[in-house]
Every structure is written in structure tokens, then in C-alpha cells.
Amino acid sequence: MTHPSQNAANGPPDALAAARTAVSGYLDRQVAVGTSGAADQLSRWQVTGTTDEHIAEATAQAAWDQVGDKPSGLYVTGLEDLRKEYARLWHEADLVTRGLQQLGHDVAGLDIPHPPDDEGA
Known part of the structure; x- marks a missing residue:
């Protein structure tokens, strides 16, 4: 007699396929976030002439000036x-x-x- 988990019809889902799907979805979301973040940075730079990197650099410089x-x-x-x-x-x-x-x-x-x-x- 075989255990139910060994039955091909009742077997566990393919863990590798599930992991690939999860990683692929995560990477797709990161690309979307990165793209929108880059677009936000570009539009902010076009409007104000500054980016988050400029703000972080100015903050660090102010700390060093103390x-x-x-x-x-x-x-x-x-x-x-x-x-x-x-x-x-x-x-x-x-x-x-x-x-x-x-x-x-x-x-x-x-x-x-x-x-x-x-x-x-």
C-alpha cells in the first residue's frame, strides 16, 4: 500500500515550480516599483532640481560639519x-x-x- 503523499494524483505540489513562481512574482513587483521610483525621482529632479540622493548627501555633510x-x-x-x-x-x-x-x-x-x-x- 502506498502513502497518499506518494500518489501522483494526490502528491504535494512541485515545490520548485512554486518557488519559481513566487520569486518571479517578487522580481516583477520589484521591477515595477523600481521603474515607478526612478520615474518619480526623474520628475522630482526636473521640478525641484534635487533627488533623494542630494538630500541624503546634504544631511550627511551637515552632520560632518558639526x-x-x-x-x-x-x-x-x-x-x-x-x-x-x-x-x-x-x-x-x-x-x-x-x-x-x-x-x-x-x-x-x-x-x-x-x-x-x-x-x-
Whole structure:
């Protein structure tokens, strides 16, 4: 006696054919979505001159532009702001160093940053 699953008439569906159908349908849907997405990108670019890639690039660039840390906790943006912040910090360190020297302390071993250059200032 044969098991019902072994009977050709009652056998399980062809798993390979089912998988091919599912994959084919998935790929067809992806192509349709990709085509409509590309068309949307093109129309947006024609109207606004920007695409999602431009927006993502601008966002990433803005994140990279956030350098330094102000005492207020806000980020320093831009090279000129960074120079000003460095000059302020150096000036504070210089005042402390001079004060220590006047009090008779040896400051030769302290790691004192070099003074800021006056380029662009």
C-alpha cells in the first residue's frame, strides 16, 4: 500500500515550480516599483532640481560639519567658528599658565597647546 503523499494524483505540489513562481512574482513587483521610483525621482529632479540622493548627501555633510564642542553644549559649525573657539580655549589656558607662573609654580611640564594662528582672523 502506498502513502497518499506518494500518489501522483494526490502528491504535494512541485515545490520548485512554486518557488519559481513566487520569486518571479517578487522580481516583477520589484521591477515595477523600481521603474515607478526612478520615474518619480526623474520628475522630482526636473521640478525641484534635487533627488533623494542630494538630500541624503546634504544631511550627511551637515552632520560632518558639526565639529568641536562649545561650553554651552552646542556644536561649533564652520571653520571660522572653530578657530574662534580654539583661540578662546587657548587664551584661557594661557591665563591659567601665567597665573601659575606668577604663583611660583613650574609649568615647564604642562602640555600647553600652541597659540592659534592668525590666518583668516
